[in-house]
Amino acid sequence: MSTAPQIPEADDAPLSAAMQQAVDDAIAAHQGRPGALLPMLHAVLAALGHVPLAAVPRIAAALDLSRAEVLGVLSFYHDFRTQPPGRTVVKLCRAEACKAVGADALAEHACRRLGVALQQTRADGAVTLEPVYCLGNCACGPAITIDGRMHGRVSPARFDALLERVAPKDPQP
Amino acid sequence: MSVRVYVPRDASARSLGADEVAAAIAAGAAASGRPLELVRNGSRGMVWLEPLVEVVTPTGRIGYGPVAAQDVPGLLAAGLLDGGDHPLRVGPVAEIPYFARQQRLTFARVGAIDPLDLAAYEAEGGLVGLRNALALSPAAIVQAVTDAGLRGRGGAAFPTGIKWKTVLATEAPQKYVVCNADEGDSGTFSDRMLMEGDPFVLLEGMIIAGLATGATQGYIYLRSEYPDAAAVLQAAIERARAGGVLGPDVLGSGRAFELELRLGAGSYVCGEETALLESLEGKRGQVRYRPPVPAVAGLFGRPTALNNVVTLASVPIILARGAEFYRDFGLGRSRGTLAFQLAGNLARGGLVELAFGVTLRELLYDYGGGSASGRPLRAVQVGGPLGAYVPASDFDLPLDYEAFAAKGAIVGHGGIVAFDDTVDMAAMARYAFEFCAIESCGKCTPCRIGATRGVEVVDRLIARDRPALQLAVLRDLCDTMEHASLCALGGMTPYPVKSALQHFPGDFGLQTADDGAPRSS
Ligand SMILES: Cc1cc2nc3c(=O)[nH]c(=O)nc-3n(C[C@H](O)[C@H](O)[C@H](O)COP(=O)(O)O)c2cc1C
Ligand code: SF4
Ligand code: FES
Numbered sequence: 001m002s003t004a005p006q007i008p009e010a011d012d013a014p015l016s017a018a019m020q021q022a023v024d025d026a027i028a029a030h031q032g033r034p035g036a037l038l039p040m041l042h043a044v045l046a047a048l049g050h051v052p053l054a055a056v057p058r059i060a061a062a063l064d065l066s067r068a069e070v071l072g073v074l075s076f077y078h079d080f081r082t083q084p085p086g087r088t089v090v091k092l093c094r095a096e097a098c099k100a101v102g103a104d105a106l107a108e109h110a111c112r113r114l115g116v117a118l119q120q121t122r123a124d125g126a127v128t129l130e131p132v133y134c135l136g137n138c139a140c141g142p143a144i145t146i147d148g149r150m151h152g153r154v155s156p157a158r159f160d161a162l163l164e165r166v167a168p169k170d171p172q173p
Numbered sequence: 174m175s176v177r178v179y180v181p182r183d184a185s186a187r188s189l190g191a192d193e194v195a196a197a198i199a200a201g202a203a204a205s206g207r208p209l210e211l212v213r214n215g216s217r218g219m220v221w222l223e224p225l226v227e228v229v230t231p232t233g234r235i236g237y238g239p240v241a242a243q244d245v246p247g248l249l250a251a252g253l254l255d256g257g258d259h260p261l262r263v264g265p266v267a268e269i270p271y272f273a274r275q276q277r278l279t280f281a282r283v284g285a286i287d288p289l290d291l292a293a294y295e296a297e298g299g300l301v302g303l304r305n306a307l308a309l310s311p312a313a314i315v316q317a318v319t320d321a322g323l324r325g326r327g328g329a330a331f332p333t334g335i336k337w338k339t340v341l342a343t344e345a346p347q348k349y350v351v352c353n354a355d356e357g358d359s360g361t362f363s364d365r366m367l368m369e370g371d372p373f374v375l376l377e378g379m380i381i382a383g384l385a386t387g388a389t390q391g392y393i394y395l396r397s398e399y400p401d402a403a404a405v406l407q408a409a410i411e412r413a414r415a416g417g418v419l420g421p422d423v424l425g426s427g428r429a430f431e432l433e434l435r436l437g438a439g440s441y442v443c444g445e446e447t448a449l450l451e452s453l454e455g456k457r458g459q460v461r462y463r464p465p466v467p468a469v470a471g472l473f474g475r476p477t478a479l480n481n482v483v484t485l486a487s488v489p490i491i492l493a494r495g496a497e498f499y500r501d502f503g504l505g506r507s508r509g510t511l512a513f514q515l516a517g518n519l520a521r522g523g524l525v526e527l528a529f530g531v532t533l534r535e536l537l538y539d540y541g542g543g544s545a546s547g548r549p550l551r552a553v554q555v556g557g558p559l560g561a562y563v564p565a566s567d568f569d570l571p572l573d574y575e576a577f578a579a580k581g582a583i584v585g586h587g588g589i590v591a592f593d594d595t596v597d598m599a600a601m602a603r604y605a606f607e608f609c610a611i612e613s614c615g616k617c618t619p620c621r622i623g624a625t626r627g628v629e630v631v632d633r634l635i636a637r638d639r640p641a642l643q644l645a646v647l648r649d650l651c652d653t654m655e656h657a658s659l660c661a662l663g664g665m666t667p668y669p670v671k672s673a674l675q676h677f678p679g680d681f682g683l684q685t686a687d688d689g690a691p692r693s694s
Binding site for chain 1: 184185187188189220221223356357358359360361362364365397398399400435436437438439440441452453454455456457458473514515516517518519522523524545554558588590591592593596601604608611612
């Protein structure tokens with residue numbers, strides 16, 4: 001279980017017109033398929049980078065499900081973030097084969113270098129750091145992804161080189 | 174005449190710069206006016222040599238690796254396109270001992286061909302099994318798979334023929350074949366390499382499973398962490414459909430089989446077969462009580478043949494070469510081959526397909542080349558995060574389902590994760606509980622609560638807080654989880670924990686695994 005179900009608040013940010021369009025497109029693309037909910041949520045995620053909680057009522061209505069059912073699914077899966085991520089998303093493999101070649105040290109380095117904790121988005125919105133449990137790259141770890149692109153044998157130095165474009169320090173507000 | 178060069182498009186090769194290497198070779202060849210046929214193949218499994226560039230010469234395919242983009246100008250100057258000499262030249266790839274000594278049945282084509290070239294697939298022996306199956310009765314196909322002794326490669330090692338027989342015998346208006354491509358175990362990547370390197374063999378296996386069981390619809394449930402595999406599979410499905418392999422009239426036989434790719438969403442427990450089915454149905458990935466087994470009432474309540482990628486991909490060769498051919502590999506009740514995955518701290522990590530019976534030592538040293546760090550190997554975890562840690566004193570254990578079970582260990586999906594002597598086994602035991610807590614589906618208490626308690630107990634042990642008491646609590650907890658969990662996530666998390674404690678008590682600050690603990694009478 002990833003997170004406890006979040007219940008949308010009445011004052012939750014409403015969907016912008018563009019977001020509404022993306023949600024409606026996802027619904028149209030998958031409605032009628034058996035087991036359509038996951039493909040629909042994936043489509044929203046792909047279009048918007050997250051699944052806004054305000055999309056839940058529309059999706060629930062389209063699939064004739066209760067909002068609680070949709071929320072239950074949304075909160076179960078690690079992929080379905082409900083908040084927009086940072087401009088760059090970095091995932092660090094935290095699983096055994098990568099630990100065997102220094103994944104823990106790399107994670108410490110990454111948090112320090114980027115100035116953000118695991119599972120957090122930096123205050124300036126530049127970067128989100130997330131754990132992941134195996135990327136299938138276990139013969140050449142530590143493995144990470146940057147915006148979906150995988151890298152192997154990532155030493156701290158290689159990490160810094162790969163993330164040059166993300167400013168190391170949290171800029172002053 | 175144009176020269177053919179292979180640069181893998183495998184995700185591991187790409188993670189080490191294969192795209193940049195391919196681009197540099199294409200640019201270099203263009204600049205010199207040399208016509209080039211660049212093929213993006215799968216990986217040969219020698220990850221330590223990736224990116225491994227292969228050039229077709231009159232004397233065979235000559236390899237160069239590991240190649241970085243900045244090596245390419247020098248390689249081209251040294252005559253790369255004619256197999257010229259260079260420090261990175263590894264010679265004819267088929268003769269590299271790591272590769273030459275393998276018994277490649279399921280992975281025969283992986284790395285050899287363009288994964289999406291259906292004609293090349295057929296030229297290299299593809300579709301023979303399917304054509305043979307089309308001439309057989311469903312019962313005869315099931316019998317062949319049973320006689321071959323094929324057991325599930327996903328972890329539980331259940332005989333595939335028996336599962337299929339149940340699906341075949343269960344009457345229903347609709348049946349399904351579901352491929353479990355969730356491959357969540359750390360240290361495993363054979364499903365991925367197969368799907369990226371030879372997707373048609375998986376499709377062929379699924380169609381044969383459909384013929385054997387009476388299922389006409391298939392689903393591949395692929396983990397979302399594998400976007401490259403998703404792209405290859407989607408393209409392969411479209412090409413197979415266009416080529417008349419999939420669809421209403423499989424190879425002109427009048428038999429139908431359709432296939433759809435579905436993505437998971439980052440949940441380890443969705444690799445458990447009933448959680449996977451829930452997820453495919455669009456629900457939370459919670460484990461189902463059984464009976465009924467999926468073979469009787471699976472996807473949408475219908476009979477479902479659910480198998481791992483490598484299980485299904487091993488079926489075509491059984492139908493092509495015969496059950497006996499396959500059964501002659503292996504030993505005891507472990508027949509055929511397994512694609513072992515050498516991972517973690519090894520000098521030569523990669524995929525090694527061999528008959529069952531090879532020892533851990535051979536895999537770790539003869540193939541793996543010992544640790545990458547140069548330090549002694551101290552422990553290996555076999556069979557994923559729910560597998561036991563095996564100490565160096567047990568490295569002569571043969572890889573065989575029963576031999577491992579007798580030691581309280583598992584072969585599982587064939588992942589072998591090696592650690593050198595810097596590993597802290599108490600930290601690994603703690604992580605086993607932590608992972609279980611993160612990934613628990615929450616359906617049963619021993620796992621949902623127990624995993625979190627486990628982290629706390631190990632923390633107190635590490636802090637030397639009343640060790641005798643913590644040991645007793647830990648044993649009790651492991652006992653409860655093992656015996657009262659609904660599925661193997663909770664039920665087998667104690668395996669890595671107990672083996673770490675048994676073989677490495679010093680890492681927990683203890684003299685022996687029983688140190689200070691009240692002994693049970
Ligand atoms: C927690 C858990 C995770 C699992 N993950 C996978 C997986 O990723 N891939 C897989 O093939 N089997 C996995 N399994 C095993 C499946 O439940 C099932 O036994 C298997 O897919 C059946 O196919 P097979 O008979 O071909 O092995 C998992 C089991 C458990 C308990
Ligand atoms: S053991 Fe854990 S993952 Fe398995 S059913 Fe129970 S709570 Fe779910
Ligand atoms: S354990 Fe990190 S990629 Fe598999």
